[in-house]
Amino acid sequence: MQAYTSSRISLSPHLAQPALPATLGSGPVQPISFFPAGSEIYAQGEKAGAFYQVEFGAVRIYRLLADGRRQISAFHLAGETFGFEAGATHHFFAEAINATGVRVFRLNAGADMSHQLLPLALKGLTRAQEHLLVLGRQNAIERVAAFLVDMVERQGGLRQVELPMSRMDIGDYLGLTIETVSRVFTRLKDKGVIRLLNLRSVEILKQDVLQTMGE
Amino acid sequence: MQAYTSSRISLSPHLAQPALPATLGSGPVQPISFFPAGSEIYAQGEKAGAFYQVEFGAVRIYRLLADGRRQISAFHLAGETFGFEAGATHHFFAEAINATGVRVFRLNAGADMSHQLLPLALKGLTRAQEHLLVLGRQNAIERVAAFLVDMVERQGGLRQVELPMSRMDIGDYLGLTIETVSRVFTRLKDKGVIRLLNLRSVEILKQDVLQTMGE
């Protein structure tokens, strides 16, 4: 875990979500680590013992098969937390998608954080199970629609959505190839449901249609 | 939630796993509810406020799309716990697969169960995320192999595995149709990897091959 810890990081002025509940934010200020695009935050098999809050940037959590196939189980945007796991070691990889600042909360043996962690773990569990429905039972266009709706909601419901991740990341999150993801974007564009402002930002023209597609 | 609570249930003498940690089992004995095959334990939208331990039988947790497509996110066998969720209401359905006895632990507002629940939630989270890899990135035969390996492990690694659920349940768990599940079973049989003793029990002839397929 090669972190570029810095004390003079300029934090993003526009966090997508409020910070953690006051109970977590109180006490001594936690250090912020900076990770360049593509760098590893932790690896599968590594010792766990901390959890993380994204200050700015975006993080992908994933797992690999022996032959290199990758499944991204979650993206984490500014304000969101990740990294708490069962057992002493990480079961997944965490990487910065682009330049990312992360606040690290070390779990020291003494303090009991169950109260804070349980709601986060339960929320993560619900998200993962909902994602199972998408991967198990929805077709390509429904998957992309569900993904876009989710991103809209996590970015405050604005018409314009930023996609910090590549098409490959989106594919590996949705269980599709990049070609299929690209074709679906084109189809949604042709239907007048979305508009591609540039590769990384989408304008939602028909939120209701998208909503219905993603169920 | 139509439970047939009974005080004279004969518990299965062979729980697949030990009961909950002593911290949960201590205190007043929790009531056991009996659910016939196919009956609902709780429904999506229903008020939460308890968690459950399977005493005997098996439970499926699932979610539905508007058009009836179903994704089973988890099966729970004897000894396993389920039902804790984020928020005040259930996001999923829980049904008894066959005649099932469930020990109900009500969460009363006073007592704090974070310590007991957090490890369970984290374990569930890990399981769900691993299942995401299966649904997102593995083909039909790999999915069935992963499923069988999981069932073997949860039943103590014996050569003979009991499958309490139907092919339809397995399909809805693996994101496949019943026909595909059936064909894969046949293929595994023809390859000499498994032997179908009857519809609900499988003998594992080549555990290593299965293990490798399921990654």
Add this chain to the structure above:
DNA sequence: CGCCATATTGAAATTCATCAAATGCGGTGG
């Protein structure tokens, strides 16, 4: 022993992946 639901098998259709080529965006340097 026979019935009926569940499961298996078969053939055709569909969706998505793969392989391949072209486009274009974003960043760099002149």
Add this chain to the structure above:
DNA sequence: CCACCGCATTTGATGAATTTCAATATGGCG
């Protein structure tokens, strides 16, 4: 500021895997 370069993305053609539709077989239970 503009042109160029490299890489991500898009688009196209083909193929493979899985679904769908349909028929048959099986076996669990009365």
